[in-house]
Amino acid sequence: MGLKLASTLAVMFLFALVYAVVFIIGIWFLPSNLLGLLLMIALTVGIVLIQYGISPLIVGWIYRIEWIEYEKFAYQYPHLADAVDKVVAIREIKPPRMGIIHDLNPQAFTYGWSKNSARLVITDGILHYLDDNEQRAVVAHELGHIVHNDFILMTVVFAIPLILLTIARWSYYTARFS
Template identity: 40%
Template sequence: MRKLSTWKLKLRMFLATALLFGIIYAILIAIGAFMGFGGPLFYALLGLGIVFIQYLISPKIVELTMNVHYVTEAEAPRLHAMVSELAMNAGIPKPRVGIAEIDVPNAFAFGRSKSDGRVCVTRGILNLLDEEELRAVLGHEISHIKHSDMIVMTLVSAVPLICYYIFWSTLYSRDDDASLIGLAALLAYFLGQLIVLFISRTREYYADQGSIEIGGQPHKLASALYKLVYGSARFDRDDLKQIEGVKAFFLNDVTDARNEINDLRQLDMDMDGTISPGELQRLKYTGVRVGAGARILELISTHPNMLKRIQRLSEFT
């Protein structure tokens, strides 16, 4: 297995984050100049307050939304054993282990810090994946904790939120300068959202790589992703809408699964429902065919295009 350098992923994350905070800084400077009191410091403190509150309450929101209950080693010995081993390989404290009473097959990680990490699987994934596929999935989630992705996404997601708040606060103003600031904030909100989505997609590639580095097998992670797409596509759109607000936590964009199925058929050559080592290695030399529509949709998605994502896993074979 060839170990890939992470510097390109880290550089992309850094540049996107720097651009995002540059946008909010410019907006704050403009507001400070217009208002004449408080200046950017006032809105910077406001933004930090929003981030801090989000940081404090986000784990509880996730637990309630996902219907999470934590399990002991006696209740789920296999899960605990895999999480313990992977966390040790990643060099982080063992996260809490939970099961979300959701039928859609998936897994997710959250928490306030590495020492507060929680790894959860949905009820649906336990009946779908084999043990090595599940191990690769758990490795992906533990890598999110190792990379502090929960904190990063909390911080960057607050920036468009602040821009949106500024826009609404100036929406009914009759002052031309305030209206211009509101318009700039609205544009910054949309641009900020695109940057946040870009960061979200990059962290998924990074976590995929992290899973391989701490013991996951590339073809098993590819096979798990393939199964998760098909597993999500079986659900009614109304059922998926209930978890749309938290889909960024999952391994794949569950609401886009139906659109990905046709493209994924080019991966499973023997149509056995899994991605074998040979099928994955073939992608290293043949590549994948990603349509223009899928490339455009990827720009507004929390997750990378699944074909591109699985092709990147082939580089580890």
């Protein structure tokens, strides 16, 4: 399975899970009053939290990631390990779990639940097409996502429009079917 297809499937699965559960349960089973709306919002937040909890598991399941022990990573890619070591020392975080996807599309990403449970993944394309300085820049950029807890930030950023959409859909269906 190609990297692009795997990415698309992962995102589609997560969106389908959130929308299907929240809207089907909320629209068909909850009362059409303020209590129903509050329950629907609570259900939406609950689904987002579940998604936050299982997303790293889904990413790990969909991608074929070869996990590398940090010592082996440092031996094979000393220039990248230097960049990781500097950030880890300055920011006082655990080194991320390092992984490689054997695909020539130049991609890099991080995922996890927090900065101390993070995973940093690069593809063979990064190692093949970029020089050492560019590779360091990519890894440093990804480490920035880890340091700033972008996992949590993106969950909140995703939740806000979903809650607003839930309110809008609830209002529409309540007005239409009450």
